[in-house]
Amino acid sequence: MIPELGQFALLLALSLAFAQAIFPIYGALRGRVELMAVAVPAARGQFVFIVCGFAALAYAFLTNDFSVAYVAANSNTALPWYYRFAAVWGAHEGSLLLWVLILAVWSVTVTVFSRELPVAFRSRVLGVMGVVSCGFLLFLLATSDPFTRLDPAPLQGRDLNPLLQDPGLVMHPPMLYMGYVGFCVAFSFAVAALLGGRLDSAWARWSRPWTTGAWVFLTIGIAMGSYWAYYELGWGGWWFWDPVENASFMPWLAGTALIHSLAVTEKRGAFKRWTVLLAILTFSLSLLGTFLVRSGVLTSVHAFATDPLRGVFVLGLLVAVVGGSLALYAWRAAKVRSIGRFELLSRETMLLLNNAVLTVAAATVLLGTLYPLAMDAFGLGQVSVGEPYFNSVFLPLGIPLLVLVAIGPLLKWKGERWPDLMHKLRGPLLIAGIALLVLTWWLWQVSLGAVLGITLAVWVATGSFEALRERVSGRRNSFTALRRLPRSIVGMALAHLGLAVFVAGVTAVNTFESSRDLQMRPGDAYTVGDYTFRFDGTQSIQGPNYQATEARVEVLRDGKSITVLHPQKRVYQVQRSPMTEAAIDGGIFRDMFVALGEPLGNEAWSFRIRLKPLVRWIWFGAVMMAIGGVICITDPRYRRLLAREAATRQSTVEERFSEART
Amino acid sequence: MKRYLLLLPLILFGAVAVMLAVGLTLNTSQVNSPLVGKPAPDFQAPSLQIPERSVRLSDLNGQVVLVNIWASWCTTCRQEHPYLMALSEQGVPIYGIDYKDERPKALAWLEQYGNAYRAIAFDAQGRVGMDWGVYGVPETYVIDRQGVIRHKHIGAITARSLREQLQPLIAELRREGES
Numbered sequence: 001m002i003p004e005l006g007q008f009a010l011l012l013a014l015s016l017a018f019a020q021a022i023f024p025i026y027g028a029l030r031g032r033v034e035l036m037a038v039a040v041p042a043a044r045g046q047f048v049f050i051v052c053g054f055a056a057l058a059y060a061f062l063t064n065d066f067s068v069a070y071v072a073a074n075s076n077t078a079l080p081w082y083y084r085f086a087a088v089w090g091a092h093e094g095s096l097l098l099w100v101l102i103l104a105v106w107s108v109t110v111t112v113f114s115r116e117l118p119v120a121f122r123s124r125v126l127g128v129m130g131v132v133s134c135g136f137l138l139f140l141l142a143t144s145d146p147f148t149r150l151d152p153a154p155l156q157g158r159d160l161n162p163l164l165q166d167p168g169l170v171m172h173p174p175m176l177y178m179g180y181v182g183f184c185v186a187f188s189f190a191v192a193a194l195l196g197g198r199l200d201s202a203w204a205r206w207s208r209p210w211t212t213g214a215w216v217f218l219t220i221g222i223a224m225g226s227y228w229a230y231y232e233l234g235w236g237g238w239w240f241w242d243p244v245e246n247a248s249f250m251p252w253l254a255g256t257a258l259i260h261s262l263a264v265t266e267k268r269g270a271f272k273r274w275t276v277l278l279a280i281l282t283f284s285l286s287l288l289g290t291f292l293v294r295s296g297v298l299t300s301v302h303a304f305a306t307d308p309l310r311g312v313f314v315l316g317l318l319v320a321v322v323g324g325s326l327a328l329y330a331w332r333a334a335k336v337r338s339i340g341r342f343e344l345l346s347r348e349t350m351l352l353l354n355n356a357v358l359t360v361a362a363a364t365v366l367l368g369t370l371y372p373l374a375m376d377a378f379g380l381g382q383v384s385v386g387e388p389y390f391n392s393v394f395l396p397l398g399i400p401l402l403v404l405v406a407i408g409p410l411l412k413w414k415g416e417r418w419p420d421l422m423h424k425l426r427g428p429l430l431i432a433g434i435a436l437l438v439l440t441w442w443l444w445q446v447s448l449g450a451v452l453g454i455t456l457a458v459w460v461a462t463g464s465f466e467a468l469r470e471r472v473s474g475r476r477n478s479f480t481a482l483r484r485l486p487r488s489i490v491g492m493a494l495a496h497l498g499l500a501v502f503v504a505g506v507t508a509v510n511t512f513e514s515s516r517d518l519q520m521r522p523g524d525a526y527t528v529g530d531y532t533f534r535f536d537g538t539q540s541i542q543g544p545n546y547q548a549t550e551a552r553v554e555v556l557r558d559g560k561s562i563t564v565l566h567p568q569k570r571v572y573q574v575q576r577s578p579m580t581e582a583a584i585d586g587g588i589f590r591d592m593f594v595a596l597g598e599p600l601g602n603e604a605w606s607f608r609i610r611l612k613p614l615v616r617w618i619w620f621g622a623v624m625m626a627i628g629g630v631i632c633i634t635d636p637r638y639r640r641l642l643a644r645e646a647a648t649r650q651s652t653v654e655e656r657f658s659e660a661r662t
Numbered sequence: 663m664k665r666y667l668l669l670l671p672l673i674l675f676g677a678v679a680v681m682l683a684v685g686l687t688l689n690t691s692q693v694n695s696p697l698v699g700k701p702a703p704d705f706q707a708p709s710l711q712i713p714e715r716s717v718r719l720s721d722l723n724g725q726v727v728l729v730n731i732w733a734s735w736c737t738t739c740r741q742e743h744p745y746l747m748a749l750s751e752q753g754v755p756i757y758g759i760d761y762k763d764e765r766p767k768a769l770a771w772l773e774q775y776g777n778a779y780r781a782i783a784f785d786a787q788g789r790v791g792m793d794w795g796v797y798g799v800p801e802t803y804v805i806d807r808q809g810v811i812r813h814k815h816i817g818a819i820t821a822r823s824l825r826e827q828l829q830p831l832i833a834e835l836r837r838e839g840e841s
Contacts, residue, residue, distance in 0.1 A: 243737060315682055323675060329668065375817075386737070515766055
């Protein structure tokens with residue numbers, strides 16, 4: 001009964017999505033207030049029903065209702081309850097439901113935080129979100145119904161993919177989807193502005209906090225996925241250029257470009273057309289990414305063979321949303337005039353270059369991701385484009401970007417004189433120059449890449465500090481001056497500092513990692529660097545739904561024990577797949593990583609031992625970027641300006657409404 | 663002029679959409695490699711597992727052999743790997759060419775997914791791949807007893823291509839040599 005109620009709730013949500021898509025947009029076109037008023041209650045009602053649908057599916061998982069086909073395929077009674085809950089989004093149907101739920105969450109958030117927006121504009125925004133929601137709910141109900149029943153119901157389920165049975169994976173997809181779907185808000189603001197024909201800097205200011213919010217979630221989501229791959233896949237790598245990873249990286253790159261280009265549009269009224277296009281492209285890449293991953297097109301075109309309708313529907317949705325918005329862009333953007341002239345040496349130029357690099361980077365990833373698909377489409381077979389391609393194209397893109405990151409925030413809008421810039425840059429130049437000399441002397445023989453990478457990290461970090469220092473220098477009390485700095489400046493500096501930390505981490509891991517694959521018998525010890533790893537033997541462990549062999553490896557330094565690591569080799573009972581659980585001793589300056597390989601007979605085992613210096617900085621850096629984003633969103637400037645605009649608009653709007661009513 | 667530029671994103675997206683549509687409808691078909699029917703280019707490259715030792719294709723002359731191009735960075739290789747394992751268990755000698763890879767990563771990959779190969783040539787620079795005309799990973803070649811390439815499979819081996827193409831061809835080539 002509950003699953004049928006869930007399905008019914010989704011049908012009701014679909015009908016409300018239709019109302020939300022049609023009436024507000026039509027009402028805004030005709031100036032009919034009563035039609036525009038549908039937007040908010042429709043969005044909120046839709047949210048309530050989608051929550052009901054989601055809760056029904058979660059209930060089926062928690063109560064082991066194997067008469068629901070999706071539950072039977074992805075759960076098992078031996079699975080702990082929290083993984084049974086997370087299994088809701090463990091496969092195609094459920095993750096699509098999660099997608100729709102998160103879209104509803106963002107829609108409701110828009111209804112709450114956009115009271116000060118002009119009514120017509122808010123109606124258009126919610127209407128566009130309604131269109132997207134309609135498409136996804138239709139896709140869900142028509143081709144990927146999670147509530148389909150099995151008769152007779154099996155006694156036991158097939159269990160969740162063991163790779164997904166991990167705390168990291170419980171939170172990773174919701175975070176990632178919050179990011180993906182969050183760009184729908186920026187997209188809807190852009191399309192609403194195109195529909196209304198008013199693309200001004202107010203539009204850019206309204207969409208800035210939403211864009212940054214989505215970007216923060218996506219950053220965290222990607223970092224979590226990377227960390228998960230690091231400790232779960234058992235190879236000790238942190239990024240694999242996997243199509244699944246690329247699918248989240250493309251919108252991140254485009255979103256990062258969008259954040260910067262929105263800044264120019266808001267402050268200077270420049271790049272308007274480009275910013276709108278970027279907002280559309282960012283969400284399009286999110287959509288494309290979701291589809292490529294979820295539909296299985298990337299791993300095999302023939303995944304659709306089981307249900308050809310799904311593929312056609314996906315493509316139709318993509319064409320309708322992306323094609324529709326791009327057509328609208330081609331039609332309406334011609335009217336937009338960008339104002340604001342600027343010199344060659346100005347912050348505008350820097351942000352333009354930033355956008356160029358980030359867009360090219362996103363296009364590069366897109367090319368690398370779609371190339372295998374194109375090959376397959378033209379009957380040339382399935383191939384992978386992997387690390388060699390991405391590494392060789394990302395290096396030449398990354399270096400200029402890092403050089404510019406330090407300079408951009410120091411430049412004035414409109415134009416700056418070269419001597420002034422040099423004066424501001426003297427600190428960063430001096431420190432980075434010293435770093436370059438020291439590093440060259442120290443690492444000349446080891447790796448020039450490391451010299452370059454760490455120098456750039458130092459350069460970006462000092463540049464970020466300089467951006468703050470420059471604004472407080474000359475004040476009598478620099479501490480209060482620092483506290484009074486606009487939050488958006490502090491957030492930006494922190495995010496850029498995060499980039500520096502990230503670059504330092506990547507460089508250190510790539511250069512100084514020591515790795516050894518070896519076999520050890522109980523009692524054997526192996527020394528790498530200052531550390532000695534001693535293998536003390538194995539024991540069997542019985543987990544809730546797996547059996548494991550656990551090794552005891554004691555780590556010693558100067559003869560003293562530092563820690564004991566317990567890497568495991570697990571076999572999950574239902575799916576019989578072996579899994580490596582690496583043991584990691586994490587630290588700020590180095591990670592010790594031990595993974596258990598295969599038994600080699602005679603009590604000997606193969607081991608993978610890695611010493612990874614600064615590897616955690618990769619994720620620290622990402623977290624700093626995200627915190628920087630959060631600080632930017634909380635800048636009270638946005639709310640103050642909204643309130644002021646609303647106050648000045650109130651009278652005129654009311655006049656127009658009374659006209660519309662009559 | 664300006665209007666035309668504004669249409670550009672739509673046009674580009676249209677091209678991508680057409681490609682996706684073609685991808686949905688078309689089945690993977692065969693392309694003829696210029697190498698099919700020609701003697702397989704011999705290679706000599708260091709072994710992946712034991713760098714001091716070298717791997718040569720001519721070591722296996724007189725048998726029906728598969729040559730599989732793979733890499734640890736290649737995600738589609740993971741999909742086809744179970745089929746290679748199955749072929750290997752049926753006694754088909756498979757030579758691997760580890761294409762543009764890093765040794766520790768490749769070794770870890772083998773440990774995780776199993777080793778289906780009689781021997782693996784470590785082709786870090788992609789030179790062997792150049793001789794073989796590799797333009798994507800994975801690719802698989804079927805070589806007969808005379809050392810002639812009889813078939814080239816581009817992309818991942820699937821259950822279907824294994825059943826309908828590779829296995830019948832291998833059986834046929836084995837009989838051919840005996841008669």
